[in-house]
Amino acid sequence: MRKGMTGIAIAAALVLGASHAGAADQLIIGKKLLIKNNADTSKNKVVFLAKDASIAQPSGGTEDPTVGGGSLTVADIETGESFTIPLPAGGWTSNGNNLFKYKDSSGATCKIVLIKDGKLTKAVCSGTQVAYDLGAGENAVRVVLSTGAAPNRYCTAFSSARGCDVKKDGTDGKTYTAVNCTTAPSGCSPASPSGAFLDGALNF
Numbered sequence: 001m002r003k004g005m006t007g008i009a010i011a012a013a014l015v016l017g018a019s020h021a022g023a024a025d026q027l028i029i030g031k032k033l034l035i036k037n038n039a040d041t042s043k044n045k046v047v048f049l050a051k052d053a054s055i056a057q058p059s060g061g062t063e064d065p066t067v068g069g070g071s072l073t074v075a076d077i078e079t080g081e082s083f084t085i086p087l088p089a090g091g092w093t094s095n096g097n098n099l100f101k102y103k104d105s106s107g108a109t110c111k112i113v114l115i116k117d118g119k120l121t122k123a124v125c126s127g128t129q130v131a132y133d134l135g136a137g138e139n140a141v142r143v144v145l146s147t148g149a150a151p152n153r154y155c156t157a158f159s160s161a162r163g164c165d166v167k168k169d170g171t172d173g174k175t176y177t178a179v180n181c182t183t184a185p186s187g188c189s190p191a192s193p194s195g196a197f198l199d200g201a202l203n204f
Helices: 007-018
Strands: 025-027 030-036 045-051 070-076 082-087 092-094 099-103 112-116 120-126 141-147 152-158 165-169 175-179
Touching: 030 141, 030 152, 045 070, 045 141, 045 152, 112 141, 120 141
Parallel strands: 025 152
Antiparallel strands: 030 045, 030 175, 045 120, 070 082, 070 141, 092 099, 099 112, 112 120, 141 152, 165 175
């Protein structure tokens, strides 16, 4: 069932989000977001891709996912839909140069997550953990990939306000697809690990 956010909930999210402003937030341009719902929820799927020359790989210490792990969150402020998939440290590797890779063949988290310095971030995840209930127009979908204990966050927004071409908005209850965004979000402030995403101006 769809659950919208009330004005009180949005105000609370803003207050909580303001206290979680991340020093390492990277605001990047989305290339593709696909969310698939299936009657068999084990076949739910999300595919995320961002291409941006400003993408910087996690530094050592508290940003390193091979030590502190990470997470992938997808959320829409308007519909209240969201999910977070943990990406444990044991699934991460680094080539020591410009690529961090996460792999999980069990199907419990994400099949693959990539962070390539100066190039892209990418995630492909399938299963019941992609707990996103399509069925209303998705107009402000945020994707945040976090790494490390600090954390370092890659923040992306998919909406017409970001210049994205929204091919399918999810009203069929089956598919959301947006591609080729032209601008990055102006901020990234999660209210909770699995909560909605806002920036200071509600600028999606």
